[in-house]
Amino acid sequence: MTDADPLADGNLTTAEGVGSADRAGKADGPPFPMADPVLGQIGGTPLVPHPADDVLCKMERQSPTLSHKDRLAVGMLLALKDRGELADGQRVVEASSGNMAGGVALACNRLGHPCTIVSPETASPIKMGFVRALGAELIQVPAVPHDDEDYYQKQAARRADDADALYLNQYERALNREVHAAWTGPELWAQIEDREVSHVVAATGSGGTISGIGAYLSTQDDSIRIVGVDAEHSNVSRDFYGQEREEYETEIEGLGQYRTTEAIEFDAIDEMVSVADDDAVARAKSEAADHGLLLGLSSGAVLEVARSITAEDDDARVVAVVHDGAEQYFHQVEGW
Template identity: 45%
Template sequence: MTDEPADPPNGAVASDGGRIESEVATVETNDSPYPTDDPVLARIGGTPLVEYPEPTDGGDVLLKLESDNPTGSMKDRLALGIVRELEADGRLADGDVVVEASSGNTAGAISLVTNRLGYDGVLTVPAGTSSQKIGYVRSFGSEIVECPNVDADDERHYRKTAERIAAERDGIWIDQYSNQLNPTVHYEWTGPELWDQAPGGLTHVVCPMGTGGTASGIAKFVKERKPDVRVIGVDAEDSNISTAFYGTDSGAYDTEVEGLGKDHELPTMWFEYVDEVRSVGDERAFVQARRAAAESGVLVGGSSGAAISVARDVASDRPDANVVAIGCDSGDQYFDTVFDDAWMRERGYRTDYR
């Protein structure tokens, strides 16, 4: 693969500045490093990169729509990639139990992958996990263990419970928060896919950070090919990814944007490939997600709203910018929260998206 594609992929036409003129850039086949004959799992990846419809005062914003994955989330890549890597290494075999702790999209993704590949899945979740997230787990037939909301060092915590269940049942604990396969999957899959889709003039990648795996893997791949592409991680406002990145004092972790931010740095955050981290407040993330749907027909969740808002800021400051924002999941999992006026008002957030 060359550092600079001679032409934009899939017939897209670029101007002299390298800016993409077509509305959609897609990969013609799902060229996954984790091939499968399963017709459902074969739909993971190959998600479109689209021109974001809301114009800026400067450069262009492109949005990677991970909502096109089977469970509507980028976590499908994580689940399939890690399971396939474990199979290839001989650490996962027929009859094994796959265990994971997740209050978010990873739960549904692991449940789908274990369902299709014939493994028993056990998902531990904290009390209060949304019925939509739990619905994926139950629908795909995985076992679900609800745990009390306790401190992380309490043996009843959902992560410690997952680790214990894996040990007791001789299973495999995915552990997305520490497992280096998390960013590796995105280095081997999401990064190359994005690189092949994006115009040659790509200047920035903006990605929400939770475990940090997606941003880290993409960043490493892109930086190895074009070091001057600027990678910006997006953190929640009351979160400690940014404080860890900049070496400042940490504070209390408190955000309502699902999947965004963490209370401390994780091993899956490869900061050496990330140029900067910007923090976005809950209200701004939610209002941008609502605007994306109402004005642009783009249905995404709050973390994607945060990424879009940062991407628009960057593009507005750079007339020559081609900024890719990673849209982590679909907004249809947030109809009873982000897109519900009463829920927003209860928290003091404005509902006017303009």
């Protein structure tokens, strides 16, 4: 046994940009080989059959900080380092109201970057607990409308400028979906190639996951229908269908953007389905109580759509991306 840190000797290697590489024990691996024992646990998440339906659940909640954002954080940082946009030891600033906070804090912890997370005060205390536990700086600010100068994403951008830091900005980088196209998509395809899957359903927050997966799967089997799940009245769905934008509110963390981000590629998505807050919560609660599946609230919305597809089509076989787990929402959902 050894106490040596693989990062200290430069043993964590990356490929330029986000290409492809194999990792032992992981389906198709990440787009870079990782010797680090902590970051090496990211990805390779299982595809679990639903106990009562022809739905396969891609359990991203089994990543180290319990969400799919672990992939995105380390993937984006390594690619930016390879591109020369992130210097060794440079501070990383990110705005996050949810899972990305923990993912970035973990990636920075292992890659040797000081980290600042700017979050609204309404963010989940459990998710923000990852930030503190992993040694990152957490700055929580009042929740204000997106057009306010003190909106948390605008504050993060200013803090990055002031500190000569990198503003990671998952929302406005195409690299977001490129990471998922290079990593999550191939990994999922290796799991479903022989299973005659008809649909893949995933939540549409920043949009990188669903459009990255969709872009890759279209190169392998363009008959698979890619379905994005959105909050009711969200402007992302309105943009997708060419409808007029409007102001709206949603209680489902991670769903519903006021604008279409640079991370989304609509051409990689076949359909957008909106789910009401109450329906997403009710589905998450019933999946736990009736089937032992501990889903987060946006994943409740995903299962609402996935199971409605199988209910309407006996021949459908659906993959549902479970982005995170119920334990991160116990504090806010009545009855949990």
